[in-house]
Amino acid sequence: MRALPLSLGLIFFLLFSGISFGEEAKALWMDFARLNRDTRSLCAQFSQEKRFSFLEKAIVSQGQFSFEKKEKGQYALLWEYAPPVSSGFYFDEETLWIISEGNPRFRKAGHEEKSAFSKIVKTILPWMTADEKSLSQSYSIRAQASPRTFVCTARKSSPFVQMTFSYDDTGLLRTLSFEEENGDSTVLTFRNVVKNGKFVQTLLTGERLP
Amino acid sequence: MTSFALLVERAYFALAPKRALLFIFLALFIACAGHVLSKAEVSTSSRYFFPEGSVFSQYARGMELLPLSRLIAIEIAFEDGASKERLLREAHRIQEIIPGELATPPKSFLPPASLFPALFPVAFSDEVRESVQKRSDDAWISRTIRKDMQRIAAFTPGEAVLWIREDPLEWRDIFLGKFASWRMLPEGIIQSDSEGCFLKEDAKRALLLFEPTKAFYDADYATALDSAIQHALSTLPKDMQGIYMAAARHTASNTRAIHGDIAWILGFSLLGLVTLYAFFSRSIGAFWLFLTPCVACSISMGLLGFFFPVLSGLALGFGCAVLGISEDYAVHMHFALRSLCPKEEALKALASPLLQGLILNATGFFLLLFSALPAIRQLAALSLTSLTAGFLLALFILPHCPYFDSPKLFEETPRQGFSQSPSLWKIFCFVFFLAMGASLLLHWTRYDVSPRSLGADMEAIMADARHLHEEWFPDTGSVVLVEGKSEEELLTRLSDVERRIQLGNPKAHCVSMADFLPSLAIQRENCGRFARFLEENGRRIQEALRIHSQESGLDPAFFAPFLSFLESVPKTVTLQDLETIGLHDVRSRLIRFFPRENVYCGILMARDVESLPNLPEGALFYDARKMEEALQGIFYEESRFVPYALCLSFCLLLIFLRSLSRTLLAALPALLGVFFVLLFFLVMEMPITLASLSAFPLLIGLALDHGIMVVHSFASGYTLHISRAMVLSSLTACTGMGLLAFSRHPALAHMGWVLLIGLLVEIVSSIYLLPLFYSKKVAIRLSNDKMR
Numbered sequence: 001m002r003a004l005p006l007s008l009g010l011i012f013f014l015l016f017s018g019i020s021f022g023e024e025a026k027a028l029w030m031d032f033a034r035l036n037r038d039t040r041s042l043c044a045q046f047s048q049e050k051r052f053s054f055l056e057k058a059i060v061s062q063g064q065f066s067f068e069k070k071e072k073g074q075y076a077l078l079w080e081y082a083p084p085v086s087s088g089f090y091f092d093e094e095t096l097w098i099i100s101e102g103n104p105r106f107r108k109a110g111h112e113e114k115s116a117f118s119k120i121v122k123t124i125l126p127w128m129t130a131d132e133k134s135l136s137q138s139y140s141i142r143a144q145a146s147p148r149t150f151v152c153t154a155r156k157s158s159p160f161v162q163m164t165f166s167y168d169d170t171g172l173l174r175t176l177s178f179e180e181e182n183g184d185s186t187v188l189t190f191r192n193v194v195k196n197g198k199f200v201q202t203l204l205t206g207e208r209l210p
Numbered sequence: 211m212t213s214f215a216l217l218v219e220r221a222y223f224a225l226a227p228k229r230a231l232l233f234i235f236l237a238l239f240i241a242c243a244g245h246v247l248s249k250a251e252v253s254t255s256s257r258y259f260f261p262e263g264s265v266f267s268q269y270a271r272g273m274e275l276l277p278l279s280r281l282i283a284i285e286i287a288f289e290d291g292a293s294k295e296r297l298l299r300e301a302h303r304i305q306e307i308i309p310g311e312l313a314t315p316p317k318s319f320l321p322p323a324s325l326f327p328a329l330f331p332v333a334f335s336d337e338v339r340e341s342v343q344k345r346s347d348d349a350w351i352s353r354t355i356r357k358d359m360q361r362i363a364a365f366t367p368g369e370a371v372l373w374i375r376e377d378p379l380e381w382r383d384i385f386l387g388k389f390a391s392w393r394m395l396p397e398g399i400i401q402s403d404s405e406g407c408f409l410k411e412d413a414k415r416a417l418l419l420f421e422p423t424k425a426f427y428d429a430d431y432a433t434a435l436d437s438a439i440q441h442a443l444s445t446l447p448k449d450m451q452g453i454y455m456a457a458a459r460h461t462a463s464n465t466r467a468i469h470g471d472i473a474w475i476l477g478f479s480l481l482g483l484v485t486l487y488a489f490f491s492r493s494i495g496a497f498w499l500f501l502t503p504c505v506a507c508s509i510s511m512g513l514l515g516f517f518f519p520v521l522s523g524l525a526l527g528f529g530c531a532v533l534g535i536s537e538d539y540a541v542h543m544h545f546a547l548r549s550l551c552p553k554e555e556a557l558k559a560l561a562s563p564l565l566q567g568l569i570l571n572a573t574g575f576f577l578l579l580f581s582a583l584p585a586i587r588q589l590a591a592l593s594l595t596s597l598t599a600g601f602l603l604a605l606f607i608l609p610h611c612p613y614f615d616s617p618k619l620f621e622e623t624p625r626q627g628f629s630q631s632p633s634l635w636k637i638f639c640f641v642f643f644l645a646m647g648a649s650l651l652l653h654w655t656r657y658d659v660s661p662r663s664l665g666a667d668m669e670a671i672m673a674d675a676r677h678l679h680e681e682w683f684p685d686t687g688s689v690v691l692v693e694g695k696s697e698e699e700l701l702t703r704l705s706d707v708e709r710r711i712q713l714g715n716p717k718a719h720c721v722s723m724a725d726f727l728p729s730l731a732i733q734r735e736n737c738g739r740f741a742r743f744l745e746e747n748g749r750r751i752q753e754a755l756r757i758h759s760q761e762s763g764l765d766p767a768f769f770a771p772f773l774s775f776l777e778s779v780p781k782t783v784t785l786q787d788l789e790t791i792g793l794h795d796v797r798s799r800l801i802r803f804f805p806r807e808n809v810y811c812g813i814l815m816a817r818d819v820e821s822l823p824n825l826p827e828g829a830l831f832y833d834a835r836k837m838e839e840a841l842q843g844i845f846y847e848e849s850r851f852v853p854y855a856l857c858l859s860f861c862l863l864l865i866f867l868r869s870l871s872r873t874l875l876a877a878l879p880a881l882l883g884v885f886f887v888l889l890f891f892l893v894m895e896m897p898i899t900l901a902s903l904s905a906f907p908l909l910i911g912l913a914l915d916h917g918i919m920v921v922h923s924f925a926s927g928y929t930l931h932i933s934r935a936m937v938l939s940s941l942t943a944c945t946g947m948g949l950l951a952f953s954r955h956p957a958l959a960h961m962g963w964v965l966l967i968g969l970l971v972e973i974v975s976s977i978y979l980l981p982l983f984y985s986k987k988v989a990i991r992l993s994n995d996k997m998r
Binding site for chain 1: 356359360362363364371762763764765767768770
């Protein structure tokens, strides 16, 4: 469950951050930033493929996410896995809700869970605020134009040694993948990406958000 | 004594033609001593003022294992008002400032997942078996596999995935639950987002916890850490304040105090010596006088390094002050040889009183060799060797040094007109009332044997520690220190202690290393129990796991480590194995091996203990109050050295002087010194501590030295410029040892006050008071004869 915010954090930095390194990468980033400058909210459905180094087959799950920027640096974020996983989390300003099976589906996160989530957010805040100096300290980033892809390699110790994301001509996110030190990898493929739409108010199973 | 005087005279003539060889030999000896000293390890720990003996040594060892000894706690607080955001901001900023190489956030206590198969069977007690049985039924397996699937599918990196693979049924909570539930902080404390940062509910105070990266007794590390934390706290805004508690703070304070004290005492002592020699001597001989204590101290410190593997910084600090007494004999020799008396006569006249002075001086230090305090024993050894070296230098080396005995001073004036024996009744009455007075003062004077008196800045350190305890760690429970000669013995005793506590206190909650790594005997029992459990349930659990994994859409191969664990043969685990398999951190928190004492020490933490049980051999409850009571007992034992020193000195004086009146007179400066020191302590409301008590035998020995010189002078009828020599030697002793009174370190300061006051009193009494007890009988008889 602690990992959920981690993957979401990557979305943040990918969407709303600035990067500084290499002229070509900078130009590509500026292009990406220009395409997403007016983005206030984002939602999409995703398919997640998780590969473990010790398993032949990948573990595949489906889900949805929704993000909304608010006043004074606040934000709301929903990340939900569809059945049979049926888990996720919902963060709105100061409150973190854990989504799980059963009844009720929402419960407030405890200190440890919130702490884990906050750690991830702290890590990706430089991306959200486009803090180029912090970013270039934490990552070395290589960009390629076709397809439009950023490959980020962590400079310091990090759960992920490498993260890669790609986007289309309109600046919409297409795929996000990250690799861990032990060889495990996760690939998220996004579809039905909607920019500046309404923040999702219900879960995939129909329950309303608290 | 006469034969000694003759020996000195003969040695003088024998060595005179071989001066060059003599000096070369001396230079080589000094070089060797310096080399040995350079290799010596110095410790500034106050532990050297803790008496040796099973209880105190165990306390000292246990202190390194206490949970709070292994933490650095920093509190920041608002003086007025509260703002959660500001508090958190400042707390995080302080965390960022503290360098990672000095302190790190507290680590999790849980061992890595891969150790689960090795550790679980050895901790498989009856109680654990019962809980595991409940976590092996079909309903539990179905529920946890489903939960595992959700965690894996929802992205769980690193360690969490490993744990799911190694222990999908969450059996680890059963035996690790004891540690996980052991919380240092009470309820109502909020953990902030940042690791190791906690807030009070009213947001007025925040606590930052760190773990040190090195041992707290590492002086360099401790001072670096202290500087870093003090710097961090100095950056707090004006409306906030910060304090901190760490074992290293005590080390840092002691180190700084002792280093500072040694530096300035050494500097001022040397400057004082140079000035005094120049003023009193006014000759090239002052150069040799100056060299004598330096050479004597170098030799003695080198010898000390040879006999003691670790030197106490406190003993060395005092050693610098010994500069002022090791030149005593050289000063007497210098002025005696500068008289018009022939050199051989001067040597012979001085040899016996100097030897007697050395023996009397050494008496006090010799008795201290039997002290229970390691620092005092080192101090005694240092002083003895220094005095002896100074004595030998004065008698056998200095007379050969060029210009040592020139220029000649003035005509030798015999002491005329005085009786050769002092008035017995006068001196007896004076001494009697003095002794009574000193006894009364001893009775009225306060004592302090607490650790406050043995470490620098202890008042502030203990006040901060007390505050942090009350605010953040009000219930740390009881700690039992357990020791054993082997790992097996230690682990067996830990289990035994836990069993005794639980018997008398069913609600008690105990935690120790033995809970997840019991003794080998218990491990074999547990492994056997686990093997039987696997025989009865292993296949069923494997089958259920496979079925429910597939139902949840998980490949059963995901749980391959756990499935093979269910088929494994459990084996015992030793403490060494823990090191090999990477549990060094966990082990070092609860158990440590002390190679010098060849003992394994462990701790058991217990809460909700209402009645303390009898503990087996090698175990004791850690209780600071009891330790202070035990120190009180040691104090009374150490205080016996004062009357012993007086009695032994008195007997020696009687043997040397063969006259009760002269013996009493020679002892008078020492008695006066002790009397006035006690009076000073009483008037200034200063307590007598273990350190100051140790200085009394030194004072007695030094004061007797001068007393015996005066008495000999009257007996021989020759002055040999003794007054001048005594004034110089006392002043040099004051600049050396007396300066300790102004030390920052309380132990050194207490010793310094005893010596400063005592020496000033004894020199005045030796020069001005003692002659008053001699009557002018010879002058009256001579004039009566003339009249007839």
